[in-house]
Amino acid sequence: MDLTATKVGQVQKPDDGDAFIVIDPKFWDAVLQIDKFSHIIVLWWIDGRDNADDRARLQSTPPKPNAELSGAFACRSPARPTPIGLSVVRLLRVDNQRKRLYLDRIDARDLTYVVDIKPYMPSSDKVDDARVPEWFKDNHAYYTSC
Amino acid sequence: MDLTATKVGQVQKPDDGDAFIVIDPKFWDAVLQIDKFSHIIVLWWIDGRDNADDRARLQSTPPKPNAELSGAFACRSPARPTPIGLSVVRLLRVDNQRKRLYLDRIDARDLTYVVDIKPYMPSSDKVDDARVPEWFKDNHAYYTSC
Numbered sequence: 067m068d069l070t071a072t073k074v075g076q077v078q079k080p081d082d083g084d085a086f087i088v089i090d091p092k093f094w095d096a097v098l099q100i101d102k103f104s105h106i107i108v109l110w111w112i113d114g115r116d117n118a119d120d121r122a123r124l125q126s127t128p129p130k131p132n133a134e135l136s137g138a139f140a141c142r143s144p145a146r147p148t149p150i151g152l153s154v155v156r157l158l159r160v161d162n163q164r165k166r167l168y169l170d171r172i173d174a175r176d177l178t179y180v181v182d183i184k185p186y187m188p189s190s191d192k193v194d195d196a197r198v199p200e201w202f203k204d205n206h207a208y209y210t211s212c
Numbered sequence: 213m214d215l216t217a218t219k220v221g222q223v224q225k226p227d228d229g230d231a232f233i234v235i236d237p238k239f240w241d242a243v244l245q246i247d248k249f250s251h252i253i254v255l256w257w258i259d260g261r262d263n264a265d266d267r268a269r270l271q272s273t274p275p276k277p278n279a280e281l282s283g284a285f286a287c288r289s290p291a292r293p294t295p296i297g298l299s300v301v302r303l304l305r306v307d308n309q310r311k312r313l314y315l316d317r318i319d320a321r322d323l324t325y326v327v328d329i330k331p332y333m334p335s336s337d338k339v340d341d342a343r344v345p346e347w348f349k350d351n352h353a354y355y356t357s358c
Contacts, residue, residue, distance in 0.1 A: 067257070067262060067325070068216060069216055069217040069218070069219065069257055069262075069325070069327065070214065070215055070216055070217075071215040071216075071217060071294040071296070072215070072267065072293040072294045073215065074285075074293050074294065093270065093285075093293055095270040095271055095283060096270040096271070096283040096284040096285045096286075096292075096293065097283045097285050097286065098271055098281065098282055098283035098286060099280060099281075099282040099283060099286035099287070099345060100283060100285055100286040102286070102343070102344070102345035103286065103342070103343060103344055103345070104339075104341070104342050104343035104344075105339045105342045105343075106285070107298065109255075109294070109296060109298075111213070111215055116213060116215075121218065124239065124241040124242040125241055125242070125244055134245060135244065135245075136244055136245040137241060137242035137243045137244035137245060137246060138242040139220075139239075139242045139243050139246055139252070139328075139329035139330070139331070140242075140243065140244060140245040140246040140248070140249065140331050141245070141331065142330060142331070142333070146242075146328060147218040147220050147239055147242065147327075147328070148217040148218045148220065148255070148327045148328045150217070150255060150296075150327070150328050152253065152255075152298075152330060153336075154336060154337050154339060173336075179213070179215070181215065181293075181294045181296070182285075182292060182293070182294045182296050183285035184285070184288060184298060185285070185286050185287065185288070185344065185348075186339055186342050186344075187288070187342075187344060187348060187351060188339065188342045188344070188353070188356055189348070189351035189352060189353045189354065189356070190299075190300060190319075190351070190353075190354055191300050191337070191339075192338055192339060192340075192342070192353075192355065192356040193250075193251050193300060193332055193334065193337075193338060193355040193356065194338075194355060194356045194357060195250070195355075196249070196250050196251045196332050196333075196334045196338070196355075197248070197249060197250035197251075198248070198249055198250075198331065198332075198333060198334070199245060199248035199249070202331075202333060202335070205333060205335035205336070206335060207334070207335045207336075207338075208335065208336055209338065209339040209340060209341075209342075210334055210335070210338040210339065210340045211340060
């Protein structure tokens with residue numbers, strides 16, 4: 067098995083407007099009903115980090131006060147064995163004409179490849195009492211108040 | 213860019229005990245500090261669904277009462293352009309000796325390849341008021357009470 071991801075779209079971040087994902091026309095049928103969800107999970111290929119050095123870097127120190135050296139599986143470092151990024155974002159609107167999904171924000175660079183999109187399902191994706199290490203406790207909270 | 217994922221471990225689901233991910237020894241350094249998180253996000257290569265037919269199936273009807281035909285990006289169907297599954301799970305314990313991460317559950321088959329693991333960060337992964345279509349509203353809630 068060669069575990070090859072498919073590029074289904076691309077992030078675009080105009081200076082003067084909301085970020086969006088432009089979906090490859092041949093995958094547009096895959097967005098049917100997506101407007102019924104307020105939030106989506108975007109999986110993207112981390113731009114500029116698909117190289118032997120970054121894939122082999124298994125530990126780094128998160129850029130947070132008092133953070134300790136952490137494994138790639140214990141932080142969201144862009145240097146990881148499989149360079150996939152994950153962003154939970156709000157879906158603002160769907161532009162059927164131009165095949166775009168508009169987002170409130172995304173933590174990926176302009177022109178980043180998108181490889182999958184999943185609807186955010188609170189039943190399985192939301193954790194009420196998750197524990198994190200001290201150095202992540204003051205992270206800015208985007209969609210939660212606690 | 214060829215967008216090739218790396219197998220970093222494999223799901224195992226013994227009949228008589230908790231499910232676990234056995235991490236490939238060469239990636240074990242990447243779990244440092246993972247025990248400081250209660251929950252993790254596991255990305256896995258959907259077993260048996262990496263084939264031309266499933267990758268080209270862009271719409272299906274979720275197995276829920278009254279569900280409507282939905283795009284692959286608007287449901288969690290295993291048939292999708294990039295056959296990656298995503299599970300938010302509780303990390304029960306870390307077995308350093310046998311290089312295993314024990315989980316309370318995982319929605320992947322025995323022997324499924326794991327391609328990435330990310331810590332669950334409520335600040336960016338938790339959405340308090342997400343909207344979903346009618347047919348997903350009665351899903352069993354795993355880690356949330358609302």
